[in-house]
Amino acid sequence: MDFNVDTAARAVQESFGKTPDPRLQEILTALTAHLHAFVRETRPSIQEWEQAIQFLTAVGHACSDTRQEFVLLSDVLGVSMLVETLNERAGGTESTVLGPFHMVDSPPRDLGDNIDLVGEGEPCAVSGRVLNTDGTPLPDAEVDVWQCNEQGFYDVQQPDLQPPGNGRGLFHTDTEGRFRFRTVVPSHYPIPTDGPVGRLLQATGRHPYRPAHIHFIVQAAGHTPLTTHVFVAGSPYLDSDAVFAVKQSLIVDFAESNDEQEAAQYGLRPPFRRAEFDLTLTKART
Amino acid sequence: MDFNVDTAARAVQESFGKTPDPRLQEILTALTAHLHAFVRETRPSIQEWEQAIQFLTAVGHACSDTRQEFVLLSDVLGVSMLVETLNERAGGTESTVLGPFHMVDSPPRDLGDNIDLVGEGEPCAVSGRVLNTDGTPLPDAEVDVWQCNEQGFYDVQQPDLQPPGNGRGLFHTDTEGRFRFRTVVPSHYPIPTDGPVGRLLQATGRHPYRPAHIHFIVQAAGHTPLTTHVFVAGSPYLDSDAVFAVKQSLIVDFAESNDEQEAAQYGLRPPFRRAEFDLTLTKART
Numbered sequence: 001m002d003f004n005v006d007t008a009a010r011a012v013q014e015s016f017g018k019t020p021d022p023r024l025q026e027i028l029t030a031l032t033a034h035l036h037a038f039v040r041e042t043r044p045s046i047q048e049w050e051q052a053i054q055f056l057t058a059v060g061h062a063c064s065d066t067r068q069e070f071v072l073l074s075d076v077l078g079v080s081m082l083v084e085t086l087n088e089r090a091g092g093t094e095s096t097v098l099g100p101f102h103m104v105d106s107p108p109r110d111l112g113d114n115i116d117l118v119g120e121g122e123p124c125a126v127s128g129r130v131l132n133t134d135g136t137p138l139p140d141a142e143v144d145v146w147q148c149n150e151q152g153f154y155d156v157q158q159p160d161l162q163p164p165g166n167g168r169g170l171f172h173t174d175t176e177g178r179f180r181f182r183t184v185v186p187s188h189y190p191i192p193t194d195g196p197v198g199r200l201l202q203a204t205g206r207h208p209y210r211p212a213h214i215h216f217i218v219q220a221a222g223h224t225p226l227t228t229h230v231f232v233a234g235s236p237y238l239d240s241d242a243v244f245a246v247k248q249s250l251i252v253d254f255a256e257s258n259d260e261q262e263a264a265q266y267g268l269r270p271p272f273r274r275a276e277f278d279l280t281l282t283k284a285r286t
Numbered sequence: 287m288d289f290n291v292d293t294a295a296r297a298v299q300e301s302f303g304k305t306p307d308p309r310l311q312e313i314l315t316a317l318t319a320h321l322h323a324f325v326r327e328t329r330p331s332i333q334e335w336e337q338a339i340q341f342l343t344a345v346g347h348a349c350s351d352t353r354q355e356f357v358l359l360s361d362v363l364g365v366s367m368l369v370e371t372l373n374e375r376a377g378g379t380e381s382t383v384l385g386p387f388h389m390v391d392s393p394p395r396d397l398g399d400n401i402d403l404v405g406e407g408e409p410c411a412v413s414g415r416v417l418n419t420d421g422t423p424l425p426d427a428e429v430d431v432w433q434c435n436e437q438g439f440y441d442v443q444q445p446d447l448q449p450p451g452n453g454r455g456l457f458h459t460d461t462e463g464r465f466r467f468r469t470v471v472p473s474h475y476p477i478p479t480d481g482p483v484g485r486l487l488q489a490t491g492r493h494p495y496r497p498a499h500i501h502f503i504v505q506a507a508g509h510t511p512l513t514t515h516v517f518v519a520g521s522p523y524l525d526s527d528a529v530f531a532v533k534q535s536l537i538v539d540f541a542e543s544n545d546e547q548e549a550a551q552y553g554l555r556p557p558f559r560r561a562e563f564d565l566t567l568t569k570a571r572t
Contacts, residue, residue, distance in 0.1 A: 002533045003367055011530060012364035018491035027328050028490065032363060034324035039368050042316050049369045056356045060346005070342045077318060078298035081289055082325050083335045205304035244297060247288045
């Protein structure tokens, strides 16, 4: 029988009938069903289909070693956050999106190091503990940190103005599960708007801003890795993050501190900003 | 309220609530619903989501001036054919997919010209009429033709072996609505398998072959353009086209001919292959 609107999805699903990997077959069968349902519902014209092809091609061409426009597209469609939420392990710190800027390895640093290599923002001391769900500190946990600068740009976005690794650091917790580093208070910022995803936001009347945050990936032996942010309390756009990533439990006070002793630990003079929070990992599934 | 699995799609749809173009809003609202439903159903792991991002990025990077891997992806998922079928106008010649090889303008040619610039395949004379649905011939209709050679390659795939424009021609019908050209009988062929779409087919146990065909886009004033193929009767893969594009009504006999007079018209000597068929356009919507 000829391909027609009613038989199309089934014909494509049958073509995947000999897929050796059952999970791949499951995903492609569901993809075909939902993709064809979307097309049948919206009945795109040939011109609209061509525009969609051109858009996806432009997204692909915008991807480079230091930019991931498909992650950005997944982010603004809420898909990244949906996937994170579906994979979240109850009981630990809530997770949120990876985002498109974890493209380069974070440089290994010692506890207390300054991840700000430029020195133009508002100095800030960040510290806390990595715990398991019982509240037991986890020594030697890996804490991977990345953030934008006080103007809202990541190092890879300003290769001429920021040294590589600015705003990034790979730390390991001490014997008491503690991490600490110095940085600058990150700014809220627009996601890159000079590519196809930016044009999509503009065409739909959406603003491109994300509230100020610091990214974390935390890993410890025997535990499920945690990808999350800590958001700066009071930042603009906490209620309308362009990538839907805010969870109330992740908003942290970056209060001004005048603690002389603590300032000295970080090579700072008061006043400075201070953020302290714990990050809790759940046990790995065995 | 925090983003969660149940509220996610609605939150994203609401973010598109101020889209000025109502059609764009309609498409994005439906896309969000179906995409989120797909993700909720399949519950991809973070690693699977990353693989999907990497796959789409690779598809984008495979696209160039002479290769359209996203069209190919749309083709092997049956989406191109579904869009064509949804847009088909009843009463005319059936349509089928554009395919990824209509990337370059076809060179204007005179009726009877040879679109085969190499001379290694089996010579073939192709002719017919462009008609409206009443059977009235349409003079000065544009007939855009492209095909692979006798080895199954388009010119853009073999820039070292085929001159640009080989297998392509832009014709206009005569006062009786007739078109005619000389070519070689095209071969069945595999769609490009050296990119991510080829890897997808391999991973799913699907063969990459398309039955032999010649592409057409036909346009005439006051009529809806027609994108279709003519398939070579008896070709392998007519029952399992990798891009789902075969319709029974488009299969044409490319019979051997010994007609001396006709052969002479095309500068041929018998025997030669002969294909004759009409292409019918529907009236444009007014």
